[in-house]
Amino acid sequence: MKSSTAQYVMGIDFGSTTSKTVILDRAGNMVASAIAHKGSVSNDGAMVSMAEALQQAGITEADIARAVSTGYGRRMLDIADKSYTEITCHARGAVHLVPDARLVIDIGGQDSKVIAVDANGLVSQFAMNDRCAAGTGKFLEALARAVQVPLEEMGPMAMTAVEHLSISNMCATFAETEVVALLAEGKRKHDVLGAVHAAIASRTLGLIARVGKREPVVMTGGVAKNVAAVHHLEQVLGMKLRIPPDPQIAGALGAALFALDEITSPDHADEEDRVDTEMAAARCGTPTCTAKKPLPANVHPLHGPALH
């Protein structure tokens, strides 16, 4: 049970493929960060990353004054007092890591987003990929399978590409078919992977065009750890990207910073907070939620089953 006098805040990024948790103390120092890979919007993953972060910090849930969630599963977490979208949290986290950032590129498991940030560090515009996962982490995962190369080895291998090949950036499934066809033609895995990463860059460039190119550019999300994705993006942009030391936790860090704001600013306990407790059960935010607690009367889920 959280206590408002406790000394820490928590941010949880309940993403499509990984869950990230960041714990800050009241001075804003990061005391723990944890990442758990447990598959699609996995409750287990969120629990594991939270437990690990608490353990790292050497504290318990009772030491958390406030928790804020983000990511696809943001409404599924009972522990969260509030939730914000990934756009808002990634921008906040990225600006904290790189204070003069004006453009944030975040390529996560299921979506890619480009966020323009104004001089106040606020989101001024954003663009997200449309329905297709082409150009996202999922795209890389699918192609890693097709090429039979472990995900983490894809980037380094792609950097050694020699032959210039081309792969569609419009559809993840078609791209997989193209990869298989290129391999069947006898093309080298290295060259095919070079084309895969170039496709990601060109897809992301389209999103950047929608919000307008500006510097400095920060890249966050799991794909920022991929050396070839970064290289190709820098090539097409003609700019250097700034990659924070742990780019995957930017969203969770942003969420934790919001939690910190909210315990230090008296207006955080707004009217919606009061409603929050009544609606805890209705937070079930995605159709994949299978827990079965009945909803309180007159509370309807946004989407997904009417059970929590």
Add this chain to the structure above:
Amino acid sequence: MNALDALGASPVKANRLKTSSLNNKMVNDYWTDVFDAKKNGRLVCWYEGVAINPLMQAADIAWVHGEAWSALLAARNGEETAQTAAEGRGYMKELCSYARTHIGCGVMAQKRGAEASGSSFADALGANQLGERVPAPDMFISAYPYCSTGQQWDEMLFRLFGKKIPIFNISVPWVWGNKKDATYLGGAEFKEATAFMVRQLRECIKFIEEQTGKKYNWDKLSEIMHYTKRAGQLRMEAMDLCIAKPGPASFFDWTTSLAPVNFIPGGPAIVDYFEQVKAEIEQRIADGEGSVPNEKYRLFWDGIMNWNKIGWLANKFAGYGANMVAGRYTHMGFWHEWDPIDVKDPLEGMAINYLVCPINLSAPLMIEEIIKLCRKYEIDGVVLHAARTCRAFSNPQYLIADAVQKRLGLPVAMIEGDMVDESFYKDELVNSRVEAMLEAIDGRRRVGIAA
């Protein structure tokens, strides 16, 4: 928890206009009349796009507006059979869902044994599927602005019915607006385009005379346009009242009020309808009653409507405390330029309205009109609904987004969906984008930056 969480879980319902329900009776009466057309010895014209129905009404021809019919099927969950029928004939899923649905009805009309005799098909009364009930055409009039699919849609139907049914094509010129003297509704180019349209409408009337074998009833057209003009005026006046805060009606109310200015017969009923709508709005303003329970954001909807999701979207935005006060679709079309209509000689005024429909203006002209609306209604953010199968509507959306961002400082959210094909819509994708936009508005408000 923030307002956006509440929105998700909240049982909030939009406070829709009560008078909108009067529209349902008009729509039902109209379709019953269409279903009975053949039985009553009336010719049937199929058409799409702009509201040329007064031309048919004056000649006592029944009219089937392809989009209206498709939207009706979608609203009653009957669109899928027709869409499948069209796909079975090779009209792929990426083609305009209105066209696919309407063409599917054509396919179904053929399947029930109607023969392409060149004049008339067996009437479809008693058919099991709603999609089969629309009477087959005796003529087509094609007057589609801008959208290339729209222009080919009638030709697809023409081919589908054995190339034997008379078709008349009206070419609606694109309003470029790039000459020095060009303004919205003004300049030599627009004047020329209007004159060109009027000449074609006169030719179209000759075509109608050939089909009916009767002299055209110009007095009847004037009478119809008298009511249409008045309905258009009342609708615009009622929409203008929504500058009030809280906004007494929303874009979603105006979409459900389109039928009377789109395909319902021009007559006293449509005037009466908008008088009642306007009176309800005036009452709401007097009572301080808004279309969403707690108006925190005022939004603009760019793009065509998602007919499968209309009530659902209205409630969704109401849950966010977001009032979608205006939109390109509703506020920039459907006899919105009622003033230039001279009821004694209505063709020019009709032509003007056909030319300035929401997709037929060049981006610079369109953007100026959108910016005027955003200022007038004091908009906080713009939602751009990119209909997957209506690229005619979504083509200029990046330009619109860029303009409202740069010139008005408004955040935007682009969401994907469709007019009548639900499969193109995904809830969570819409949530993330809309909520992120509202959070951006909140963030700016906290530091005192208003749009």
